[in-house]
Amino acid sequence: MKWRKEIDDRTARGALSWEIRAARTIHAWTVRVLATLDKPNPTCDFMAHALRIGDITLVGLGVEAFYQTGEEIRKRSPWKETFVLGYTNGTIMYLPRAEDFPKGGWKWPNTYALPDLLPQVYCQPALWHPDSEQEAVEAALRALNHLKD
Known part of the structure; x- marks a missing residue:
């Protein structure tokens, strides 16, 4: 090789x-x-973790997320005091929002090169799908809702 x-x-x-x-x-x-390469639709396992300490809840995401992603989780949380943490339990990769994907995808050198290098830097086989951020938000909300049980 x-x-x-x-x-x-x-x-x-x-x-x-x-x-x-x-x-x-x-x-x-x-x-x-x-x-x-032999897998038809390779996926990446994503887990969100939640912890409640009194009136405070923490939700951990194993990604580098945008501030706005954390704000959406915080606003939709069933708990009054929710803190969203990134880089927890390892980091899969940087997680862009759907609106941050250029139309037609990232194409170096037409757009900045960093997103094109994310798979190599984080040792992932591919980039995220534009829906991935919302899937991460929903996973975080499920973890937070599970604390009510």
């Missing part, structure tokens, strides 16, 4: 540590993408 050789080459020539880490990241991502 090309990136395995690239890691070895960079290590042998004494490349900077970040250059070797970058090659390792791309290699790990490539292995993960190849493993999902």
Whole structure:
């Protein structure tokens, strides 16, 4: 595999540590993408966790979410005091809202390059679907509602 050789080459020539880490990241991502090619509709498991302490509730999302996503969860929460936390129990990936997806998708270099690199940076086989943010909101609300039982 090309990136395995690239890691070895960079290590042998004494490349900077970040250059070797970058090659390792791309290699790990490539292995993960190849493993999902035979799956018809690869998905990503997403879990929201909720905890109640007296009148305060915490809901944790394993993503890097927009402020507006947290506000929607907070406003729709059945609890008066709800705090939405990101980066909990690991981080799957940055989670854009549907309106943040450019029409026709991200196309480098026509749009900024970061979203196109998200799968590699987070070692995920693909980007989110535009509906993913709302699915995450609903998962968070289910977790919060479960606290009432």
